[in-house]
Structure formats: C-alpha cells, structure tokens
Amino acid sequence: MKNKYVFGGIIIAVFLVLMGYLFTQSNIEYVDDFNKVMVSEKVVKATGSWVKEKNYQIDNQNKTFSFVMADQNGNQMKVIFEGTIPNNFESATSVVVTGKYQNGYFHAKDILTKCPSKYEEKTANSSL
C-alpha cells in the first residue's frame, strides 16, 4: 500500500502547491466601483454598463474597439479593447471587462456582455 500513498501523495501535494501559487497569480477580483478600478495596480474585472449616449468607436487601423462605461454610481471611464466589437454588444444590459486601468484608459483584454436575452423581459414602467 505504501507506493500508492507515496505516488498519489506526491502528485497531489505538488499540484496543490502549484495550484495555490498560480491561483494567487491569476486571481482576478470583480470590482463594481470605478474609483477603485482606476487606482488598482492589478488586473480586475470591472462591471458596469455601456454609456450608449457616448457611442463606441471601431478603429480599423489600430484594430481597437473603444467605448465609455459607467458603474452604478455613474462614474465613467473609457475602455479600449484590442480586438473587435463583441456580438450582442449593442443590446447588452451590463458589461464585464477584464484588464487594467493605465494612462487614462481601461485596457481590456476581454469583454463579456450580458444580454437581456431570453431569460428576462424588459419591464415597461410607464403607462399610457
């Protein structure tokens, strides 16, 4: 029985340590306050919504996509994404961007759009 525990134990131990280390390295926190996002030195997942009035820009030369995002308190920041506009961006109710705030912009390496898709109906709230 000994070999079993030695082999199994070593592998599990090595990977747990490695995992613990990598987990702290790749650990990303969700932040919904842009004031905190702007001062954070780490990569974060910023959650908020796209400011539709400020439109978005697609720069074909630099291959970037940029837009303005606001958090629930109305704090705004400009987001630049190296890549193209995600599907469903226009209809997204909330946006989660992963990246870092630097030099006045949030540099996103990933954009996740949450849609008011099939799961909920927009509530109409003003009667005629």
Next chain:
Amino acid sequence: MIGSVILTIALAFSIISMIMYYLNYRGYKNTLNYGRIAYHAMAVLVIAASIFLWYAILTHQYQYNYIYSYSNNSLRNLGVFQLASSFWGGQEGSFMLWLLLTSIVGIILQSYASKRGDLEPRVMAVFTLATTFLLVMVSPWFKNPFEYIWMTPTFVKVEHLNSQFFNLPFIQQFYFTDQSSNQGFIQISKEFVAQLSQAGVSLNQFIVDGKGLNPQLLNFWMQIHPPILFIGFSMATVPFAFAIAALMKNDYKDWVSQAFPWMLAGMGILGLGIMLGGYWAYEMLGWGGYWAWDPVENSSLIPWLVGVAGIHTLLVQKRSQVKGGIGKYAKTNLMLAVLTYVLVLYSTFLTRSGVLGDASVHSFVDPGMIVYLFLILFMGTFTLLGFGMILFRWKTLNENIKDDESILSRELALFTAMIVLIASAIIVLVGTSAPIFGKAVDTFFYNEMHLPLAIIIMFLNGISLLIKWQRSDLNELIKKSLFAAAASIMFTILLIVIGGVHEIMIILLSLTTAFSLFVNIDIAVKIVKGNMKMLGAYVAHIGIALFILGVIGSAVYSEEININLIKGKPVTALGYEMTFTNYNTIENNTKYAFNVKVKKGNSEYNVAPVMYMSDFNNSLVREPAILTLLTKDIYISPLGYDEGGQSQDQHSHNHISLEKGNSTEFGGAKITFVKFNMAPETMQLMQEGKDFQMGAVLKIEKDGKKTQTELLRKQTDGKVEFTSFESKEMNLKIDLEKLSAGVIDIAFSTLDGSESQGSSIPTVGNEVLSVAASTKPFVSLVWVGVVIMVLGFFISMTRRLKDSRIIS
C-alpha cells in the same frame, strides 16, 4: 394544466416506487412488483408529459410561459426539428429533458438489474430518489415548463398579439409603453385573462407569436449537444446507484463489474456531448477556439474527469478480484462513483442557480431563492447519502490485501493516472468555483496547470500499457518500449526541425503524446490480428493522443491577423491570397454572405463568412467561415463591412455640414436642422469661457414617421462632449460632431453596421470587408480524437457488458 397534472401524478408514482423498492430491500417480498409497476407508470407519464410539451410547442401554444419565451412561429420555417429543439431552449425544459432521459435510462436499468441477482430493489430505490428530485424540480412549485404565462404577470409585446382583439374595451387598462423605445406591451395577468375569457377569447387566440430563440443557438450541433450531454448526466446516476446498493448490502465485489459498462458508456456519451459544445463554439461564435474554460463548459468537464479517473481504478479492482476478495481500491471506487454524480449535480447548481451571474456568457439568470435552496438540497442529499454510507461502512470496507503494489506494476500506473485526472478535476473545480467567492481566475491558470498534467497523463497513457499487472521486469519493459520511444523521439525531432517547435513544455508534451500514440497503435495493431474485443482501451487512448496533438497544433501554433479586404483587391495573409469578391443575401434575405476567394498556388477555394441583424436581440451577429484543409483550418471571422461612400468629396457621404433650416437625406430619411436650443444664460457663460450646454434640434422623417430630437454639446470642466440620436425603427444613428455659428456638422450611420462609424473608414469609395483570419493547424484532430476516444469507450463497454452477467 394537463402537463402539470401528469407531472404531479408522475411524482407520486416515483415516491411510491421508491418506497416499494426500499420495503422490498428491507424484506417485504410482495412489494417488488408494486415498485416495478410504479416505476414504469412514472416513466410512461414523464414520456407523455414530454410528448405533450412537444405537441404544445409544435402547435404554438403561447399561453404557456415557457413556449412563449423560447419559441416562435418563424422557427417553424426552419424545420420541425428546429422548432422541436426549443424543448430544451431554457431552464425548465432542460430539467424536463434531463428527467425524460433519466426515466428512460431507468427503464433500461430496471431490466438490467432484474437479471442480476438481488440487485434491483437496492439500485432502483436509489435511482428513484434521483427521479423524485427531478420531478419536484419540474413540478408546479419550481421550474415547471407548463406554467401559464399569466401566473406571474408578464409584459407581452404588441407584435406578439392578435391585433383584431385590440378593440376590446378593457385592453387599455393593461396597455403599457416603454418610452425609451416606444414599444407597446400588454400585461398578461390573471385579471386580464379573466376579462379576456369573459369576452369569449382564449389566451391561445390572443397571443399569436413567441419570443423565439437566440439565433446563435439555431445550429445543428447546438441542438443535439444538450440531449447528448443530458444522456451522459442521466447515466452518471447509475454508477452512483450501484455504489450505494453495494454499501447497503455491504458487499463490494459484484458492483464493480455491474457498474463498469454503465460508467464506460456514460462517460463516452458525456465526453461526446462536451465536445459537441466545443465544436459549436468553434463553428458559430467566431472567436476561433473551441474551449474557453468558461464555467458552463468546465462544470460538465469536472464530472467527466472524475468518472474517467474512476474507470481506471475500477479496472484495477476488477482485475485484482481474480485473487479473491473485493479487490484493490474498493473505497476509492465507491468515492469516485459517488463523486461523479455529485459533481453532475454541482454542475447543475453552478449553471442554474445564478451564482455565476457575472462570470459566464451563458449562465442562466437567477432562478429565485427557493430554486437555489432546492438545488442545494438536491446536491446535499446525494452528497450526504453517498459519503455518509461510505463512512458508515468504512471499517468493514477492508480490502484484506497485504501486498504492496510494485513500482513497476500496472496497478500503480493506473492508480497514478486516476490521481492525475483527479488533480485536473480539482484544478478546474477550484477555478470554476472561484466566482462564488467574488474572485475569478484568468484562463492561463487552467492552461499552465494542465500542461504538466497532460505531459504526465500522456506518459502514463503509453507506459501503463507496457507494464504488466502486478510486477514487471525493468529490462523487459525497456525492451518493449524501445520501438515507441525511438519513434516518438524521431517524431519530436521532426517537429522541432520542421515545425519550429521550441518551447520545452510543448516539446515534452509532444514527446509523451507521440509515445502514447505509438505504444497504443503498436498494441492495437497486434490485437486486431487477435482478439478484437480487447481493442477498446487502446482505441480510446489513441483518440486522446490524437486529441492532444490537435490541441497543441491548434492552440499553440495558430496564427491570427486582422485584415481589411477591399473589394476585388487581393491581399496576401498567412501565406494565402484572399480576395473579397461580393456579397449576397441568403436564407430568405435575412443574412448576408460575404464571398471571399482564398488562393494558394493552383488551389482556389471560396468561403463566405456571414453577418446579419438579429431580430431576437437587435444586434449584429457574425458567423465565421471555416475552410478545412488537410493539415489545417483557415478560419475567417467577419468583423465588419463598410460599403464606402459614393461622393467625390473628401468627406464621405455620411458626414455633412447642415445650415439652420436646411434638410438632407440619408438612408431614406429626411433630416432637417430646425434650430439651436440655448438657455438665456448660455451666451454669458460662453463669453466667460465657462462650462455650458447647447442643443441643436433636428426633425427626422422616414416612411411617413416623424420625430424630433435634440443633440447636445456639453462642456464640463473644459471637456467637450457631443450626444447622438439613435432609432432602431429607422435604422439610423446621428452623431453631432461640431456646433458653430448657424451650422452644425453631423455624421450619419446605420445601426446594423452596414456603414462604419465615420472617421475610421480606411479608403473612401471602396467596399471593405474587415475580417480576422487565422490558421488552426491540425484542429481536425481535436474532433477526430474525441470521436475515436468515444468509440473506444463503446468497444470497451460491449466487452464489459458480457463480464457483468457473471454473478459470483
């Protein structure tokens, strides 16, 4: 109503069956038949309820909330199968599908168990506990697909309603408009339905269309992915039931042979289901990959990894039973069988409870507290039952095997394989569960962790088949592995020299993968000449090796470039000459296919990425085009299309300066600049250089519709911002760019992206298609590998099915 009644009766039968089977196990001989009858009655009712749901979908019974929410009339035009697949378009239906498949699996299980000694009452008592939970899930108190739309007041768009009844006097009380979109709704509530039926109109007559499905889900692979995945989930119930049955009897010998074929078939099907999801992502989503370590993907991978780990140690236990006793790793196997099903339930919890709300693209929306608690109860019950029973029997679970595994024994190699697979499962589990605690991991966490694991797995994959059971001689082992070692080293050198591979970890992974491949091919070839039924394991391992090679090629050596293809002008990228020729409409003018000619040497291919505006969510959907060549895929994902301007002027057509009182036209809309809007104090503020705000009033007319809007120039803290106007109805967007004395500069664009955003047009007057093009070397091996692996699982299953008939 009928559906809910059927499901409630089925629930009663499931409970009766569970009690009868349990009583039979406790010694009441005459209850066995009642248990069987009740089970079959339950299964028949579940099948009937499913048929009824399908019938209601096909006949567009939009009075059911589920059918209104996930299907519509236009799905019918795509075919009966497309419409029928909205059965599992949402949460309620996917629980229903899971229940249906579990019930059918149970019919087979009952017949299987009844032929194997006194197994049936124990196995079925546990199995019916699972069907009971699923039936409670779809019962009228939880996620019932037969809930009427009015039970929770729902706003239904006027387009989905029959307008001939709009003159009914009471309609006005229930009519609402959303001011931002001018969308009219009628609130369907209990009071409304009561009034409607008084007027002699049924709800089914009143609601004439549904919301439909996200167009990205309307893909063949996405439609067969859920049923296959849920067959895998349903079959994972069986090894759990066998393990508990063994613990109940306190006899751990026979369950191993009996559960083995179920484990193999279940994991084979689950693996196939997971792959189909990846294939769909690759073909539809256009980001170029098949696996993103997304929580929803991960959550079904975790039970698969644990189940496959279990297959390896089950084999050892079975093998070691030859010497008498219950065999090696009896506790491990019980735990893994329990864990596989518990993790299936955990997967359901992660994806259905809303805990991953922010983390996943396709996580379901919060189902409410009561469902959340029920999912925890479901998971908790099976976890406690499984691990509680194992702990309860811990002391009697004695393997009575004194001899240690030799370092060079297949037993130890397989045990190590199990450990490595479990390590992989733990990594995925930790990463996927992190969002519950408000954290998330970057995908490099999974990739970095799996690289060393994959190296070990592939090495074991080869070496374990060369090592003999119990003990092998080192010299003999070296001699046997000589061919595979030499061949894999040759292969890796070729890869380094020709393929330009130079990262050390990738070299190691290629080496061990090639080693595994050659060992397995070598043995498989020998077997084909001899005993075919032994082939399963080798086929499965060849599949995994090919899969890993495909992953290395497509993930590590993929090249990607964004290019602008000007109509008729060839662009050379990635070694291919690409020319955008033209576009045409497809599928009844609902989608646009952009034809691109891809040329290399004398070979010429045509591909056509697709873009269209989806009515479902009013956004642009892009579908990639994939050109599958012998050694790689060329993957062309559309980014945008710009029709270019027709005017000779340096300004493109959609930028214009407009004087006060003048009009211009764009896309069939007439736009008039009416006046400036300025507060009295603005002039003062302007002169003092302070912040101020100023508006330009525009009148817009299109197709007889008139609207007025005000575009603003806002200045705060010296920063100037302009607002814009958007109308989905008119497919028009107007950006204010400049305000000066008597003149405004504005830019027009369409909302469907057919015209780009003004200033970024690279070449005026040309039609430009922007694409992201990439090469995916050997990506086909990913699919081929998984299919071969699944085939191996099934070959093994047929062999183990024969073994399971032998009762000690």
